[in-house]
Amino acid sequence: MLAALAPALGAGAVAKLGGVGLAVPASAQEAHEHTMPAGQPAAHDHGDVPFHPGFKAGATVDHRANGFHPTELLRDFDHGRTRRLASGRVLREWELVARDHEIEVAPGVKFPAWAYNGRVPGPALRAREGERLRIRFGNGSAHPHTIHFHGIHPAAMDGLPGVGLGIVEPGKSVTYEFDADPFGLHLYHCHVTPLAEHIARGMYGGFVIDPKDGRPAADELMMVMNGFDTNFDLSNEVYAVNTVGFAYMNDPIRVRRDELVRIYLVNVLEFDPVNSFHVHANFFHYFPTGTSLEPVELTDTVMQCQGQRGILELRFPYKGQYMFHAHQSEFTQLGWMGLFEVE
Numbered sequence: 001m002l003a004a005l006a007p008a009l010g011a012g013a014v015a016k017l018g019g020v021g022l023a024v025p026a027s028a029q030e031a032h033e034h035t036m037p038a039g040q041p042a043a044h045d046h047g048d049v050p051f052h053p054g055f056k057a058g059a060t061v062d063h064r065a066n067g068f069h070p071t072e073l074l075r076d077f078d079h080g081r082t083r084r085l086a087s088g089r090v091l092r093e094w095e096l097v098a099r100d101h102e103i104e105v106a107p108g109v110k111f112p113a114w115a116y117n118g119r120v121p122g123p124a125l126r127a128r129e130g131e132r133l134r135i136r137f138g139n140g141s142a143h144p145h146t147i148h149f150h151g152i153h154p155a156a157m158d159g160l161p162g163v164g165l166g167i168v169e170p171g172k173s174v175t176y177e178f179d180a181d182p183f184g185l186h187l188y189h190c191h192v193t194p195l196a197e198h199i200a201r202g203m204y205g206g207f208v209i210d211p212k213d214g215r216p217a218a219d220e221l222m223m224v225m226n227g228f229d230t231n232f233d234l235s236n237e238v239y240a241v242n243t244v245g246f247a248y249m250n251d252p253i254r255v256r257r258d259e260l261v262r263i264y265l266v267n268v269l270e271f272d273p274v275n276s277f278h279v280h281a282n283f284f285h286y287f288p289t290g291t292s293l294e295p296v297e298l299t300d301t302v303m304q305c306q307g308q309r310g311i312l313e314l315r316f317p318y319k320g321q322y323m324f325h326a327h328q329s330e331f332t333q334l335g336w337m338g339l340f341e342v343e
């Protein structure tokens with residue numbers, strides 16, 4: 001059974017999975033019956049764990065069809081275009097377009113997403129404290145949407161239906177403009193009702209405002225914790241970081257030994273009250289919301305409610321593969337797990 005999974009998960013991943021008693025079902029039939037795949041030790045019998053019936057063992061997600069690859073999303077920060085205003089201040093501009101776009105969120109599991117710029121999560125927008133920001137938003141979706149940014153700005157720019165620029169109907173566009181304030185790790189998302197659906201469909205992204213003097217040099221990774229309600233029963237069937245379940249088991253995140261790694265961690269998960277991040281065999285400094293340059297905690301596990309986010313800083317002192325995952329085991333088994341490959 002584990003050998004059959006190798007193409008999907010990679011040899012190292014399978015070893016890890018075997019080691020901790022986690023596995024994806026060998027066939028859709030097994031999943032329907034809610035039984036563990038054969039060969040699992042009794043001590044790891046998870047009874048009627050709700051594996052997603054669509055998970056296809058031996059297959060990988062078609063990232064090309066999705067239009068994005070989770071490994072590329074990690075380090076893909078969108079700095080937009082900049083120019084100097086007469087006042088000397090920097091104006092930073094982006095263009096975001098919403099459209100309806102089917103994506104594959106786990107091997108064999110398709111989801112009709114609504115996406116900013118064709119990707120879920122949307123672009124990781126990155127600015128610097130004190131800049132003027134201008135975001136032109138065009139709605140190419142069949143549904144009304146907005147962009148609601150977290151940050152400090154006037155009500156008219158808040159992306160809320162009935163306030164200021166309000167709802168953006170299909171085919172229409174608006175321009176949001178405000179100051180980059182305060183520095184930290186924020187997010188943006190659609191705010192049209194039903195809100196849970198507009199968010200759960202994929203309309204969100206990370207939003208980084210760097211402090212005026214920046215942060216120490218590091219290998220920086222954007223991780224948006226999300227999930228997918230693929231049968232629309234108001235609970236999630238797939239959990240992930242950056243959308244594709246098990247993606248970083250197939251393609252471990254390569255980092256360098258002793259180098260500072262900075263993770264921008266955002267939780268946008270709908271239908272579950274909390275999410276979490278745990279890293280194996282290591283500890284990280286945690287900066288809640290990234291609004292201070294002093295960490296509040298040295299830990300190996302952090303919990304976030306929806307909309308919460310924070311910056312993690314760590315170094316890996318030893319080579320090898322280190323797992324990271326939600327510490328809610330159900331989320332882990334349904335896709336929210338990955339590996340760091342320290343080289």
Ligand SMILES: [Cu+2]
Nearest residue numbers: 145190192198
């Ligand atoms: Cu929307």
